Amino acid sequence: xxxxxxxxxxxxxxEGEDFTTYCNSSTTLSNIQWYKQRPGGHPVFLIQLxxxxxxxxxxxxxxxxxxxxxxxxxxxxxTQTTDVGTYFCAVxxxxxxxxxxxxxxxxxxxxx
Amino acid sequence: xxxxxxxxxxxxxxxxxxxxxxxxxxxxxxxxYWYRQDPGQGLxxxxxxxxxxxxxxxxxxxxxxxxxxxxxxxxxxxxxxQKNPTAFYLCARTLGGAGELFFGEGSRLTVL
Numbered sequence: 001x002x003x004x005x006x007x008x009x010x011x012x013x014x015e016g017e018d019f020t021t022y023c024n025s026s027t028t029l030s031n032i033q034w035y036k037q038r039p040g041g042h043p044v045f046l047i048q049l050x051x052x053x054x055x056x057x058x059x060x061x062x063x064x065x066x067x068x069x070x071x072x073x074x075x076x077x078x079t080q081t082t083d084v085g086t087y088f089c090a091v092x093x094x095x096x097x098x099x100x101x102x103x104x105x106x107x108x109x110x111x112x
Numbered sequence: 113x114x115x116x117x118x119x120x121x122x123x124x125x126x127x128x129x130x131x132x133x134x135x136x137x138x139x140x141x142x143x144x145y146w147y148r149q150d151p152g153q154g155l156x157x158x159x160x161x162x163x164x165x166x167x168x169x170x171x172x173x174x175x176x177x178x179x180x181x182x183x184x185x186x187x188x189x190x191x192x193x194q195k196n197p198t199a200f201y202l203c204a205r206t207l208g209g210a211g212e213l214f215f216g217e218g219s220r221l222t223v224l
Contacts (some may be wrong), residue, residue, distance in 0.1 A: 009152070032211055041173070042215040043155065060192055088154055097211035098145050098204070099170070102154030 004032075004091055008101030014111050019076040021106035023089035031092060032072045033100065034063060038085040046074075079110045114138035116216035118203050119210030123221045125197075131190045133219045144186040145213065148172060149200040158201075161186055190221060195221045 005024045013019050023032065031050045035043040047056055049065035049072060056063045058085075064077040076083055086107045090100040119134045137144065143162045149153040157170030161180040175194025180186055189199045200220050203211040 006154075029193050031210065034224075037211075042202055042218045044211075045212045045214065048212055050210075066180055090154075092211050093187055096160070097209075098143055099157055099160060100155070100211070100213065102156070104152065104154045 004101055004103045006089055006106060008055060008106055010105060010107050010109070012109045012111065013079050015081060016078050019079050019083070019108055021074050021087050021089075021108075023072045025070050025091065025105050028096060029072075029080050029091050030069075032090075033090045034072075034074055035088045035102075036085050037088065037105070041085075052106060060110055074106075079108070081110050081112055084110050100111060114214050114216075115141070116203055116205055116214060118201075118216035118219050120213070123219060125221065125223050127165065127194045127223055130192055131197070131221060133188045133201050133203075134222070136190065137184055137186075137205055139205070140183065141147050141205040142183070144180070146170075146176075146186070146188045146203040147204060147215075149202060149218075152161065154208045155202065155222060155223060158188065197221055198220045 007022050023030045033048045034046040037043045047063050052069050054065040054069045060077045086105040087107045089103045093099045115134045115137050125131050145160040146158040149155050156172050159178040161167035161210050164183050167178050167180050177189045201220050202218045203216045207214040
């Protein structure tokens with residue numbers, strides 16, 4: 001089945017440093033979604049990317065979809081302690097909405 | 113709660129016992145999903161239902177059962193046949209029209 005590889009698995013940064021997580025697929029994706037899960041919490045939807053080369057921003061978060069639609073990245077500028085959590089990418093299977101393949105996630109720790 | 117209520121939040125059971133996790137939604141959504149999360153892993157799809165009295169297996173349905181007798185309810189039973197039942201179980205509904213998911217707060221099951 002379709003899989004997405006997400007790297008790195010862990011990232012520790014000092015507050016104010018930037019952070020990037022990457023999601024890669026061997027096949028062309030129809031779209032990609034990003035979720036954030038706070039420690040002890042549940043995943044929360046952040047954004048969906050659909051178009052080749054698409055770039056979307058949410059405050060300090062920048063999401064990008066590759067030109068070939070096989071990879072995506074989430075970049076956080078000047079991290080804050082509130083950014084702590086695990087960030088997941090997820091791709092759908094094309095046939096039925098909500099049936100997602102999730103990456104393993106990148107666990108972000110931010111030191112004050 | 114975004115219209116999705118899961119209970120109980122924490123559950124402990126002895127090995128060999130069946131356990132039923134509750135998922136209720138009050139927003140009249142058709143589609144509902146159950147995902148499983150293990151530490152350091154992404155989410156994996158157990159079962160999903162797109163309409164009352166119908167449900168489909170996901171990637172890891174073995175050892176689980178569901179029912180969808182009412183639109184608002186989609187309970188998951190973890191049977192004694194599930195070899196590694198200890199996990200975080202998340203129920204979800206679609207958030208928008210593109211398959212993005214809204215998750216409940218989850219149920220943490222520990223089998224002793």
